[in-house]
Amino acid sequence: MAKFNTIDDMELQGKVVLTRVDLNVPVENGQVTDTTRIDKIVPTVKDIQAAGGIPVLLAHFDRPKGQRVESMSLRQIVPALEAALGQSVVFVDDCIGGVAKRAVAALQPGDVALLENTRFHAGEEQNDATFAASLAALGGAYVNDAFSAAHRAHASTEALARLLPAGAGRLMEAELKALDAALGNPQRPVMAVVGGAKVSTKLDLLMNLVDKVDHLVIGGGMANTFLVAREIEVGKSLAERDMADTARAILGKAEATGCQIHLPVDIVVAREFKAGAESQTLPVGECPDDAMILDAGPATVEALRQAMTACKTLIWNGPLGAFEIDPFDAATNAAAKTAADLTMAGALVSVAGGGDTVAALNKAGVAGDFTFISTAGGAFLEWMEGKILPGVAALEAARR
Known part of the structure; x- marks a missing residue:
């Protein structure tokens, strides 16, 4: 501490x-x-x-x-x-x-x-x-x-x-104690959920986490970049194709450190990015060329639920899909609900932070059920990256 x-x-x-x-x-x-x-x-x-x-x-x-x-x-x-x-x-x-x-x-x-x-x-x-x-x-x-x-x-x-x-x-004290419980001296196994649009903005974070956690869940647009790195086609989805080598390096480091990476096994796709857009759920390798991945599917959520249930500590930064618009908030909401239920049952220490994360947990109605929610934004992210x-x-x- x-x-x-x-x-x-x-x-x-x-x-x-x-x-x-x-x-x-x-x-x-x-x-x-x-x-x-x-x-x-x-x-x-x-x-x-x-x-x-x-x-x-x-x-x-x-x-x-x-x-x-x-x-x-x-x-x-x-x-x-x-x-x-x-x-x-x-x-x-x-x-x-x-x-x-x-x-x-x-x-x-x-x-x-x-x-x-x-x-x-x-x-x-x-x-x-x-x-x-x-x-x-x-x-x-x-x-x-x-x-x-x-x-x-x-x-x-x-x-x-x-x-x-x-x-x-008191706020600084609470924040530092919560962060120490999440990454400094956590109860294991530890899971990190990292979502968001771009791998490039969270590169230091991912590289630090594969050394520190037992399970790393990658969601949002970032997951698409990792799928591309595994030569899985993602259609018109948001993906940083030029970051594929970096994604492969992170996957390789995770294998070496024994950190299990979780990527979507099924996907929710749509032809347009708007609330209520017509969507379908497909296996991860079957995204049509003219569609985009906007959320993780129910099989991914279930696999995540099982992994989370086996963990003692959770640290969360970023949503699993386009949580701002229905129905593409389903995976984020379901995973957040699981984390909240486990926390309330005393089985999980859950720490979350970052603007999108707080907004997503508020939207899911579970922010009050997490062990600690950091409102610190940049400082929370730099701390997760292992920076002084x-x-x-x-x-x-x-x-x-």
């Missing part, structure tokens, strides 16, 4: 606690349309207050590229943040300098402040030492609760952890 301090290990009484959170939420006409990320930081803020600290929130919003862009101000997040926390929030018009210093100095125990978008300063994304020191001057401790930004070595995610006593917030995340490495260094 990664070694890092948590809020419980830190002396926060009377200290201003610079707390890095993810408030990069969808906003339309100045209104937050999805408060999921805001809701998830509430336990960290409340626990810092309970420990006698004063949380001062640091966050980025959108990509202002070091310029002050009023449409990217965090000020518009304040009403949703106040609703989630059940208290007023002091908004500060900058994150460094005299304005920030005076506002933070005036805070009382029980207060919460939100500083303006860290990315209004070029030093944030440059991980600039002077900018980081200006941030650090505002507080007496640092808590990182933004796993979703941990794959970026920015001043507020990496440098700050080296300048102040540092620890993980600078924000996590900095917390581990702070513990040492």
